[in-house]
Amino acid sequence: MCLSELKTGERGVIVKVIGHSGFRKRIIEMGFIKGKTVEVLLNAPLNDPIKYKILGYEISLRHREAEMIEIISEQEAKEQVLQPGIYYGALAGEYTHFNDEYLRRIALGKRRTINVALIGNPNCGKTSLFNLASGAHEHVGNYSGVTVSAKEGHFDFEGYRFKIVDLPGTYSLSAYTPEEIYVRRHIIEQTPDIIINVVDSSNLERNLFLTTQLIDMDIRMVVALNMYDELEESGNTLDHYLLGKLLGVPMIPTVCKKSKGIGDLFHIIINLYEGADYVDEQGIINPEVAKEIQDWHHKHVDESNHGEHIEDYTREYKLHHAIYRHIHINHGPDLERAIDEVKEEISLNDFIRYKYSTRYLAIKLLENDEEVERWIGELPNVESIIKKRDKAIKRIADTLKEDSESAITNAKYGFICGALKEAFVDNYLEQRTVTKSIDAFVTHRLLGFPIFFLFMFLMFECTFIFGEYPMAGIEWLVNAFGSWVNDTMSAGPLKDLLIDGIVGGVGGVIVFLPNIMILYFFISIMEDSGYMARAAFIMDKVMHKMGLHGKSFIPLLMGFGCNVPAIMASRTIENHKSRLITMLVNPLMSCSARLPIYLLLVGAFFPKNGSFILLIIYATGILLAILMARLFSKILVKGDDIPFVMELPPYRMPTAKAIFRHTWEKGVQYLRKMGGIIMLASVIIWFLGYYPNHNTYETVTEQQENSYIGRVGKAIEPALAPLGFDWKLDIGLLTGMGAKELVVSSLGVLYANDAEANTTSLAERMPITPLVAFCYMLFSLIYFPCIASFAAIKHESGSWKWAAFTAIYTTVLAWMVSFAVYQIGSLFV
Ligand code: GDP
């Protein structure tokens, strides 16, 4: 609980003080130190400040200050005895009365939980670090937008419990993208004890930009210099101690791929957590605290495992303030003056200082940050703050000849550049030339596109060719199972349900599992190696022609896997207009659930040129997406295009482990769908097709036509007849609205009732022409995506309007395209 919750006369022991360092320092200087007992002298409702007694002194704190102090009350300590072992390190049961020493020990035991948050650019290895530390399985993708929400986990290390949060990747902490706002709010509202700023060491300049913003916020943090292996391989050298000293932040080299440096990282975090607040001006640590740290070290740390860390408080002879200190990024005299002026005006409000560093607020105001402006809006002197700010901005524009926002950005890069000049030696060695020479080809103005399409073609060809063998095996198994059931069970509805409903429906879809795994295997390789980012890069120009942005390409490409995460990934696009259009056209990207439909029909009707037909289908989807995006950006969605930098991270050899894990995870997801929605739907479709009056008809066809589903199919048949579809095909489409795989499984059920069902494949039982099959594939590609995508669009765009719009426009478009192809095609064949 927090100190403000204690009532008059109650006592508690301090566990920790949260919030930004400036605030914490002040509170700790007042005597609110871990393990000390506080007594409430007067805490009446609506009474601010509250009066406390600590270390024999009387001190008043404001409510908002007391909220930032975590304590354990006597009451809680008593409950603790009833539930022994809740707090790590507590000595439940040993004491019978609650003397101060007992409370203190429980408080210190509770203190042994450290909340950390991972913050860093996309692709710097946050999720890898998270997985390593917490042991959780997580998707690790090589582009922004994979981690769309925070993942939490925990683990125990050297006598502490770490609660760790993997936050979405961001390049900066401005209020432009949902991720950035999310990360900022997490820092302010969840107040993690320590931030781990994960930095890609092979791209320091860019990554440290975020670090400088975190420094502005004045929060306790360490930097994990991840991908240190790449830095070393590149032949460049970094003095990370020096860089740490320059920035006032401990920097620990890590290689998440080889789990190197992780122990050191968390070891230093414990030091920072337990020590950094208790040093005096000279950087000498409070002797009582120092003793505790040393005790911890002796007890929990295997000395042989750790090298010499100058950040380590257990080595008393070091001057620690050389590392842990709060620096101000120097923005140059003009900006600093402006920052000071605005800060001074903000600081008149005592209470805002508890939560935010006022310097940070001042900098953000000068950057015209809308969210911070809203916070400031609550202050009584908001008008004079804004007036000061506007004046300062105007002066900066006059003297520096640039707007204050870019002036601040440039100053930060100047600072980083200077720091790197001292600590970093760029040897211009091969690593970058490898990336450069590959890039010369794959991002070439002319060669880039054919190479891209070649990769795509190879991907589909492999999906097709390599998928065939395991597919035949699974097919054989499904058939064998079907005949076995056929031979062993006595006739009746239950047997029919098993064979026609479940084996026919689920079996029809499960055979495509190998193909889907292969497709995901390729997508994972492209993501993890960094080629995906190149694909986005070469597409940037094309995307702009569509009224989109190169960044939209990744969500669109992800759509080939599944439209749902793809639609969610469009969050990373800053520009509202591009984001919305990307979502709207995403369903035209043919997701893997549609693949079984194509594979079924292509295999049966176009056995010779399967890959080619497949490529045409996918290309049609892309082409339509381009056309629609252009159309929408012209007439539907208003707004301007904003230019944006395209990232080109260096190529990485994807690890076999990561690739197989991603592929496997997708496979499992697919199988789950089989066991769940597809199984259920197959049974329902079978039921609707079996009843009513199953046994009263002469022929199977007659029976089917009179079943429930036959009636529905018949009812919509006229609408789809101009496309060449019969009512069975129509039903397939209807069921596909739930999930596209259901198209195949319901066709499986509908065409299963023939006599020779067990001897011929489904495709052979479908009495349609290749042209109809082709139109059917087109229709399946384009029409209503699926319930899940529909919901995703609603969620991401924030309104039903756009979801409904997508549902309608795709279905109308599907009809028009299939109609045109069928009618024109009929003239030739
Ligand atoms: P996130 O976007 O920050 O969560 O980054 P990820 O954890 O998804 O990592 C992106 C890619 O970098 C993955 O392909 C990882 O395998 C790779 N990676 C992570 N850590 C390291 C490292 O220390 N060295 C190298 N060479 N690669 C790494």
Ligand code: MG
């Ligand atoms: Mg991640």
